[in-house]
Amino acid sequence: MKIETKVAKFNEPLYLESGRILESYELIYETYGELNEDKSNVIVVCHALAGSHHAAGRYADEAKPGWWDKLIGDGKAIDTRKYFVICSNNLGSTFGSTNALSIDPTTKKEYRLKFPILTISDIVKAQMKLYKSLGIEKAKAVVGGSMGGMQALCYSIEFPNFAEHVFALATTAYTRPWAIAINKIAIESIRHDPAFKDGFYSKDDLEAQGLPGLAIGRMAGLIAYLSPELFNKKFGRDYARTDGLYELFGRFEVERYLEYNAYSFPKIFDPLSYLYICKTMNIFDAGRNEDTLENSFKKVNCKLHLISFSDDMLFFPDEMEEIRDIMIKIGKGDQITYKMVESESGHDSFLVEVEKFDEHIINLLENN
Template sequence: MKKESVGLVETQYFIFPDDLILEGGSKLKEVKVAYETYGKLNKEKSNAILICHALSGDAHAAGWHEGDKKPGWWDIIIGPGKCLDTEKYFIICSNVIGGCKGSTGPSSINPETGKPYGLDFPIITLSDMVEAQKKLIDHLGINQLFAVVGGSMGGMQVLQWCISYPDMVKLAIPIATAARSAPQQIAFNEVGRQAIISDPKWNAGSYYSGEAPKEGLSLARMIGHITYLSYESMYQKFGRRLQDKEKYGFDLSMDFQVESYLHYQGNSFVKRFDANTYLYVTKAMDYFDLTANGSLAEGFKDVKTKFLVISVDSDWLYPPAQSKEIVMALTANDIDVNYHEIKSPYGHDAFLLESGQLNYIINGFLSEILVGDVMTPMAAKISEGASIDEAAKLMLEEKVTHLPVIAGDNRLIGIVTAWDISKAVALKCSKLDEIMTKDVITACPEDYIELAAEKMKRYNISSLPVVDGGKRVIGIITTDHISTLMARD
């Protein structure tokens, strides 16, 4: 299938009606969250996928902003025909709080002083970022997310979601991430922060009316950027080639292409990022630790989500060992986990670049959706002794067109549809037994949704009762559940 773009997109904003209470105890007033959405939310609101961004990302994950030269940062996997297919899913991405891309952060105006927060901005954590996203998801009227997906710090948010709101996330895809920041990660973050803090223009975080600490922020990004690459990718990109010269300068000026590249990356970064946000967001990552009493398995004990954990073989910043630690802790809690290690020379940033492998792995995982993952559990049903009037009333109340008929032990013995009810009125029948279909086509929670869809098509029916091994009704699955989740072709 052709992979397409979501086209022109715009960032939207949500201002919280209430204060946001932070993990550290402070309150943030008039919080604003910048977000983008792609695709359509289905009738059941069951096809929403939340995308969480990494350290320097933003709400613009896919498509194009008017006049831009590059699409959103994860355009390689979001769009029609891509694994996060906007023909099937409703994709949401928001800028984290503490950020500088439209959501409230240290560069925002503090409503109490009328000036930018600077260092008056409270310390935020990954859990606070998730709280802010939860408010946005509530505002969009979504009770449960079909999936939460993110790489690096985005992956940390994915894990945090599954712990903060275990019932709200059906599927989780954390990529190139960790369940707790390791000393090496904290160390690199601290060097980046010190580069900013030691720039005199930083001025204790109060620089918004003058010049920004560009030197410090650029240096922080240069250091960070090295950690996003690999030995091999740097060799492939630059070798020992010189930049704009034939031989060494034998002075302290720039000689090598890799130096020029790093300066370029540093200089471009300062044009799009705020130094204080860099301080706050890296600090939030340092504090991130999902262990409970020293045990990650205990930290994950309430998780209910099905997982796809992805790592990158050449990622030395968030090495595969940290992903395997997540897999082991989930497995210890009997959580269904799939694990993939991407083969790539790109290092940590492979999660932003390896389009083929990401599309293939994520698409495979999302297509393995089971009936039990998407059905409406505990669907409306009626007892065999009930009258046709009662069945009609229940259908109206529950806004359903299909009612499984059950015996005393909850065992499925038939199904009545809205069509059967009209038939009953026309033919003046009064008992359910006279009009219900007794040979009911059903689905099992372990069936792939493709199988349920095939049955619905073959028998030309729009709803299947979901039954367990003892033929007891445990839910219902309809074409509406399935249609937006099935491949277009």
């Protein structure tokens, strides 16, 4: 499978939902497979909060492949021998697209706290400019999970003639207060970390010292992305061999796991980017600009495929069922499919239990 990583620069303004304007912006993206002659074999993949444009394949020096490598590749459900797959790093994210640490062309300084709030629609709008620049006007499918699923829903509503199929996994039509509350732990722990310096931290300092506030916020996420049952299976009550049971900071294995994964996170993720993305997710509402969610979904022209996960503790299956019910109610029952996967990995099942739904995706893609 051929991986290409490129940066697209746009020297035209992007008008944002907030009314603010990005005078210019960049998107870093990867493609897998080959674009066919009539450009009819495009599949767009959208990433989640901590994801990146590196969705599949492996660079020479990489221990782990891209985040959805189980789904995307030669002979896999999203078959790169057949499809041309594009995944761009979301605007605002930390992996190379324009974000809060980019240079504001009007001031020549980093945006920092002056970076505009982005909505899911803004992110999708920027992606559409990318496809246009590549001469791509249609997609066979858009596929995304979690925050990527929000983008997928946005494509189905706001660009109803772009994709033939839209797959939205482990997501919601509007972020509920439960998910907002979980993000709040990160927001507060980042902003109250003195090393955050109200957004004016030095990048070198952070690389040297880490940012515990971001690690702790990530920890809250890690818990919400998994499930009580998975924790039971994975860790039980195993205790760290090196630690005393009656040491105040002695640790159960689950605590070691959280420490390891949380404290390594600030090395790869910028705290301002995290704050901005939390905000983007929190304010996502597919029903905005319309009186009702029904009115939004009336615009859908594609086949919309929803996949939920039974033990998802972040976006619960009933949030996806609400979308299915609306589609049926507004007479679009023939355009909607819904599958709840009996999962064991919580919200993260869309990333790790791919074998439970990849056949389902193949069937929908190939036979419809």
